[in-house]
Amino acid sequence: MIDLPPPDPGIEIVVASRGMSKGIAQTEGPQLIVKPFARLGDIQFGAQWKNVTSTVAGGEGAAFVGWSREVANFQLSLQASHKFQTGVREPTDDHSWEFTGALSRKVGAVTLRGSVVYSPDDLGPAERSFYWEAGPTLDLSKQFRLFANIGHRARRLGDDYTSFNGGVSTTIVPRMTIDLRWYDTTRGELGEAFKGRAVVTARMAF
Numbered sequence: 001m002i003d004l005p006p007p008d009p010g011i012e013i014v015v016a017s018r019g020m021s022k023g024i025a026q027t028e029g030p031q032l033i034v035k036p037f038a039r040l041g042d043i044q045f046g047a048q049w050k051n052v053t054s055t056v057a058g059g060e061g062a063a064f065v066g067w068s069r070e071v072a073n074f075q076l077s078l079q080a081s082h083k084f085q086t087g088v089r090e091p092t093d094d095h096s097w098e099f100t101g102a103l104s105r106k107v108g109a110v111t112l113r114g115s116v117v118y119s120p121d122d123l124g125p126a127e128r129s130f131y132w133e134a135g136p137t138l139d140l141s142k143q144f145r146l147f148a149n150i151g152h153r154a155r156r157l158g159d160d161y162t163s164f165n166g167g168v169s170t171t172i173v174p175r176m177t178i179d180l181r182w183y184d185t186t187r188g189e190l191g192e193a194f195k196g197r198a199v200v201t202a203r204m205a206f
Helices: none
Strands: 008-016 031-040 043-051 059-071 074-086 095-107 110-119 129-139 144-155 161-173 176-185 197-205
Touching: none
Parallel strands: none
Antiparallel strands: 008 031, 008 197, 031 043, 043 059, 059 074, 074 095, 095 110, 110 129, 129 144, 144 161, 161 176, 176 197
């Protein structure tokens, strides 16, 4: 008989002044993300929902399973998600699979991170989508961190762009982090979602 550890449940709640995903805006105003999950050893599984601004749907949900472990002094994580739109108001491609891989390593006060996100058929009119992002985080103290990232998204039947973000985060109390970040892309001419903006995010984990 396999001896498995008991599940360790939790929930993460994120409130942002503007919803952002893969470097571009998802909402015209604030966004709420609710993510209940459970850990079973190196495995994490759960669900997520967030509001989005769209002509065809009011929200975006996901069910996911992930794995993470330290490998040769690197922290490696892999995740598979089934995404779906909620509050759908008209016919649309409202289901998709998304696969994520991330790798990080801490060297002194600096943590180097990189991630890739691939979808064989993204939500909406775009089809195949690939996004990567990488950058360093500098620990100024136990509470304050500086970070900067660059990313790029390539889509079939969608607009390609390069994204940038950077800012500062602080842990006010245990399990609560405030993040102030500036976002921008190289394709501001594509519309409001691609333009530069400052975003404040509060992340709470229980």
